[in-house]
Amino acid sequence: LNRVLNQAEPYWYHIQSEAIRRGLPPELALIPIIESGYNPVARGRGPTGLWQFMPGTARILGLRQNGWYDGRLDVVASTDAALRYLETLNSHFDGDWLLTLAAYNAGEGTIKNAIAANRRRGQPTDFWSLNLRAVTRNYIPKIIALTQVLNDPARFQLTLPPIPNYPYFTAVETGGQIGLNEASRMAGVSVAELRRLNSGLRGNA
Numbered sequence: 001l002n003r004v005l006n007q008a009e010p011y012w013y014h015i016q017s018e019a020i021r022r023g024l025p026p027e028l029a030l031i032p033i034i035e036s037g038y039n040p041v042a043r044g045r046g047p048t049g050l051w052q053f054m055p056g057t058a059r060i061l062g063l064r065q066n067g068w069y070d071g072r073l074d075v076v077a078s079t080d081a082a083l084r085y086l087e088t089l090n091s092h093f094d095g096d097w098l099l100t101l102a103a104y105n106a107g108e109g110t111i112k113n114a115i116a117a118n119r120r121r122g123q124p125t126d127f128w129s130l131n132l133r134a135v136t137r138n139y140i141p142k143i144i145a146l147t148q149v150l151n152d153p154a155r156f157q158l159t160l161p162p163i164p165n166y167p168y169f170t171a172v173e174t175g176g177q178i179g180l181n182e183a184s185r186m187a188g189v190s191v192a193e194l195r196r197l198n199s200g201l202r203g204n205a
Contacts (some may be wrong), residue, residue: 001149005161008038010168010197011050015079017167022083024090025097030146031082031104034139040075040199048072049199051082061085067202074200076171098127098140106136169197179205 005012016029035052036042046054049072053063061081063071071077086100089108093099103111114130123129127140153160174183181204184191195201 004037011075012163034142049078051078069200105139177205
């Protein structure tokens with residue numbers, strides 16, 4: 001948790017404030033802890049970025065991917081896409097956030113099929129009653145556990161690094177292409193820091 005929260009510091013405020021601005025639970029900022037360990041360039045076997053988008057899902061959500069840029073690695077763009085996606089899923093599952101988060105992990109179709117199967121058997125259709133893969137069954141308890149721990153670390157004999165409650169970065173419109181070395185000089189920020197905050201860029205501009 002210490003490592004992940006230190007890694008989350010540049011991005012946490014942006015994600016949580018975006019969730020709150022849209023009327024969504026601020027706990028959605030916990031998802032990247034589980035998905036990527038708050039590593040914006042995390043790569044799995046297909047899923048990529050902070051929110052671990054598959055290429056097809058990313059395209060559907062409007063995240064561009066080309067030789068210069070990968071929107072799945074862009075923290076601002078991928079966060080916007082993830083929160084829009086979560087809003088859509090939540091409306092499909094009638095405001096049930098446990099089913100919403102399960103669908104984010106397993107896919108909307110998987111959860112709808114599990115619900116339909118339970119209905120046919122006359123069984124409850126809440127998250128806890130569904131027959132799902134272990135990775136999805138464990139996904140919700142992880143989020144609940146993280147919520148408990150981060151809300152009251154002392155209860156669990158933990159001391160966690162504080163995350164500042166103010167923006168770490170500001171998005172600036174460049175009006176066109178600009179080299180990272182030039183942007184670094186103009187902003188008074190190291191190239192390494194610019195790369196970290198613009199992880200969607202694949203080149204030097």
